[in-house]
Amino acid sequence: MIPLNPAGIGFLGMSLVLVLSAVWTVTGRKPVYSVIGLLVHFSALAAMYITLSAEFLGVVQIIVYSGAILVLFLFVIALLSSGVAPFSLGPNRMPWATIPAAALVFVTCIITIVAVGRIPSGAPTTPIANAVGVAGTANAFGSVADFGKALFTVHLLPFEITAFILMVAVIGVILLAGDQTPYMPSRRREMQVRRDAREAILRGGEE
Amino acid sequence: MMLALWLLPLFGAILCWFLGPQLKAAAGWLASLAIGVPFVLTLMLWQAGSAGLHQALFSWMPGFTFGLQLDPLSLLWTFIITGVGFLIHVYSMGYMEGDRAYARFFAYMNFFVFAMLTLVLSDNFVGLLVGWGLVGLASYFLIGFWFERPTAVAAARKAFVINVAGDVGIMLAIFILFAFTGSLSFADVFSHVGALGTGALLAVCVCLFIGAAAKSAQVPLHTWLPDAMEGPTPVSALIHAATMVTAGVYLIARCAPLWNHSPQAQLLVGTIGGVTALVGAILGMAQWDIKRILAYSTMSQIGYMIMGVGVGAYEGGVAHFFTHAFFKAQLFLGSGLIIHALANEQDVRKMGGLAKKLPFAFWAMLIGVLAICGVPGLSGFFSKDQVIYGALEHGHPWLYAVGILTAGITAYYMFRMLFVTFLGEYRGDVDHPHGSGWQMVVPVAILIVPSVVAGWLLFGGENSAWAHFFATQFPATQLPAANVPAISEGLTTLIVLALVVLGFAVAWVRYGSKAALHNAAERLEREATRMPGILVNAFYIDVILDAVFVRTSQALGSLFSRFVDPLVLDGAVRGVAGTAGRLGGLARLLQNGLVRSYALLLVLGAALFLAYYAFAGAR
Amino acid sequence: MTGELPVAIINYVFLSSVIFFIGVAGVLLRRNPLIILMSIELMWNAANLLFLSFAKAWANNAGQIFAFLVITVAAAEAAIGLAIVVTVFRAAKNVDVDDVRSLQG
Numbered sequence: 001m002i003p004l005n006p007a008g009i010g011f012l013g014m015s016l017v018l019v020l021s022a023v024w025t026v027t028g029r030k031p032v033y034s035v036i037g038l039l040v041h042f043s044a045l046a047a048m049y050i051t052l053s054a055e056f057l058g059v060v061q062i063i064v065y066s067g068a069i070l071v072l073f074l075f076v077i078a079l080l081s082s083g084v085a086p087f088s089l090g091p092n093r094m095p096w097a098t099i100p101a102a103a104l105v106f107v108t109c110i111i112t113i114v115a116v117g118r119i120p121s122g123a124p125t126t127p128i129a130n131a132v133g134v135a136g137t138a139n140a141f142g143s144v145a146d147f148g149k150a151l152f153t154v155h156l157l158p159f160e161i162t163a164f165i166l167m168v169a170v171i172g173v174i175l176l177a178g179d180q181t182p183y184m185p186s187r188r189r190e191m192q193v194r195r196d197a198r199e200a201i202l203r204g205g206e207e
Numbered sequence: 208m209m210l211a212l213w214l215l216p217l218f219g220a221i222l223c224w225f226l227g228p229q230l231k232a233a234a235g236w237l238a239s240l241a242i243g244v245p246f247v248l249t250l251m252l253w254q255a256g257s258a259g260l261h262q263a264l265f266s267w268m269p270g271f272t273f274g275l276q277l278d279p280l281s282l283l284w285t286f287i288i289t290g291v292g293f294l295i296h297v298y299s300m301g302y303m304e305g306d307r308a309y310a311r312f313f314a315y316m317n318f319f320v321f322a323m324l325t326l327v328l329s330d331n332f333v334g335l336l337v338g339w340g341l342v343g344l345a346s347y348f349l350i351g352f353w354f355e356r357p358t359a360v361a362a363a364r365k366a367f368v369i370n371v372a373g374d375v376g377i378m379l380a381i382f383i384l385f386a387f388t389g390s391l392s393f394a395d396v397f398s399h400v401g402a403l404g405t406g407a408l409l410a411v412c413v414c415l416f417i418g419a420a421a422k423s424a425q426v427p428l429h430t431w432l433p434d435a436m437e438g439p440t441p442v443s444a445l446i447h448a449a450t451m452v453t454a455g456v457y458l459i460a461r462c463a464p465l466w467n468h469s470p471q472a473q474l475l476v477g478t479i480g481g482v483t484a485l486v487g488a489i490l491g492m493a494q495w496d497i498k499r500i501l502a503y504s505t506m507s508q509i510g511y512m513i514m515g516v517g518v519g520a521y522e523g524g525v526a527h528f529f530t531h532a533f534f535k536a537q538l539f540l541g542s543g544l545i546i547h548a549l550a551n552e553q554d555v556r557k558m559g560g561l562a563k564k565l566p567f568a569f570w571a572m573l574i575g576v577l578a579i580c581g582v583p584g585l586s587g588f589f590s591k592d593q594v595i596y597g598a599l600e601h602g603h604p605w606l607y608a609v610g611i612l613t614a615g616i617t618a619y620y621m622f623r624m625l626f627v628t629f630l631g632e633y634r635g636d637v638d639h640p641h642g643s644g645w646q647m648v649v650p651v652a653i654l655i656v657p658s659v660v661a662g663w664l665l666f667g668g669e670n671s672a673w674a675h676f677f678a679t680q681f682p683a684t685q686l687p688a689a690n691v692p693a694i695s696e697g698l699t700t701l702i703v704l705a706l707v708v709l710g711f712a713v714a715w716v717r718y719g720s721k722a723a724l725h726n727a728a729e730r731l732e733r734e735a736t737r738m739p740g741i742l743v744n745a746f747y748i749d750v751i752l753d754a755v756f757v758r759t760s761q762a763l764g765s766l767f768s769r770f771v772d773p774l775v776l777d778g779a780v781r782g783v784a785g786t787a788g789r790l791g792g793l794a795r796l797l798q799n800g801l802v803r804s805y806a807l808l809l810v811l812g813a814a815l816f817l818a819y820y821a822f823a824g825a826r
Numbered sequence: 827m828t829g830e831l832p833v834a835i836i837n838y839v840f841l842s843s844v845i846f847f848i849g850v851a852g853v854l855l856r857r858n859p860l861i862i863l864m865s866i867e868l869m870w871n872a873a874n875l876l877f878l879s880f881a882k883a884w885a886n887n888a889g890q891i892f893a894f895l896v897i898t899v900a901a902a903e904a905a906i907g908l909a910i911v912v913t914v915f916r917a918a919k920n921v922d923v924d925d926v927r928s929l930q931g
Contacts, residue, residue, distance in 0.1 A: 147890060177913050
């Protein structure tokens, strides 16, 4: 199983943190609790990546996931919290689904593990063309240089397409959740703003 | 030219049908012309036809051609159909004058002539069957011509249904013939008669005879004929006296080669013919409607014809058809004159004394009655004697006896009709008999001539013109050697004459004598009330047929309409629809709009996928 | 250190599977849309872990490259998902995924 050398104990510890934080995320009563759980999870994951010689990716994980995505989550939580009863829940419309869903998840997990167990875990006989960096140098496996070289030569096309995806995502977000007021030239906007303010004051006065 | 002969009536029918409202009175002329021209054509084709004329028309299936043929038999029938048909068309112009559907009548009449010509002119069994069916259809149209009358509609339906039963018989016969001989044309089938064994041959003959019996109103399929008198009188004259009902006789005569090889079939046909003749005569004694008397007499005379061709006396049977066409048409048209004059009164009890009011009708009917009774010198005498004696010659003494007896009864009831209608005091309500135009009188007058003289064609036995005409058609068959008839032909004639005189005498005493005419009204009333039930109900044949066939099919029909149709058939359809709906309802449960259920299904699908690869996986 | 994992590769498979299915359970059983999205992030990361462990086991960069691209796409997806959540639930009474039922029927 898992040898009890330092590497093994490190692995066990990190995997424990990973699993517990995952469970905390999924079972948090408030969304903010889940975010905290996720934060811990991502940090442990980054540590795991470093033990796997993927230093660059470990850093990217922290920056992008913990630094950007989780912050995004927090903003949205903040946005949606502005209500009388924020994050209230309606009646459960699928009460019958809990046990079957849990059973399904459990069974599928077992099946997956069994399935993987039956796959020979040797390297593919035709390895994907890639230059493996020399150990111990700046071009070591998992280093920035090694990673960048592979990314911009062999895997250039996926990289470009991913950039495209990001652009589409930005456009999509703006369209979906952006400001819906119509465009107006600045002078007219200024007049509109003054008019809105006057009306708000008048209305406020009536109440 | 044969083509024109055949198709002109069809054109006449189509024109009358579609241009009826525009043609108005001209429809009658057009229709008569459409029959008159074919009649002229028939005369022109007489020489060629007697020798045998054939014209193949088209091939309706690979190996089967449909064509027209003229030989002595079909030539004779065509002559009668177009000749008598033409006279009756002219007559109808007067009789149907003022009727609302004048043009439609002529369209139907022309269509009937076309169908009948198809029947007699075709050179194969299928064409014959087509004509057979179309003639039945035309009869349905014409019997139910005044369709506002429920009795007419019921009669038309009855006639058609019984005719269809006959059609089935002919179809079965065609199937058997085709199975054994591989062909449907008359020439081929008759040359291969040997291919059928006795059993198959008997079956064919029986099936054909079922058809003939239905069409020619033989017992027990005769019940439609008296009811068919609901149609206008010209219809009764043309269809139910002269032509359509003789189609059975034509069929048997045409298939003579088949019958010659099957003595059992001949016995069957002859017997039924004889029975019909007798039954028709007996029932004719008990009728009060002038047209029904004539209908039963038709049935009886056709029984003679069937008996004649059935036993093998083809020339006699066909001769009787020839003479009967004339005098029966004349009798019907004459009765039409009376009915027309008395404003549609048909009950003889309400007539009487018409000899003074309608003298022409009286003399015409008298000649017709004399002809039908077989009074020597008139046409009926020759043909009827030939039939009766033919029965004896071919070895059927009982049929011979029946024929003689029937002749006597025929005399009785025909003279009864004559006396009750024309002698004595007028018992009806009409003050001024409606006069008849020349269109009605002239055809009747013309028909008197052949009623009298047509029989002389048969004078001379084997050397007569008639025998020569049919020499090629009916080669002389061997008479059974042991049956040299004990009674000579001359003696037969005397016996028949004696019975006829006896019938006349009884009728005279009961209806024509001074004493009878004195209190005619009461005597007729008494006779009507004392008429035996069995005669009034026509031997209950109608009742039996009704109970056996009509009731059962009605019960079957109502079973189907009340159970099978709504529950089984509709039920199946509704079941399918219902199942589709229910399945849809089940499927709708999946579409609850809940994101989580969709996610659940996703995961389920993925799990199944994974399971497949885990346990049965592709390598 | 290439080609030599701290522990046998099968342990990484177990771990990754467990995290992944915890994420699946979260998606199926929670009703708050934000938590559902966070569970989906968990699933992405479990896959990433597997990619990286096999990259190290087979000494092949492609796993790392792919994990990088996964991070990128996951970010885009999270952004759009959150935009949708904001749009749908901005003015809603309950922030409950079960209430979004207009596709029913």
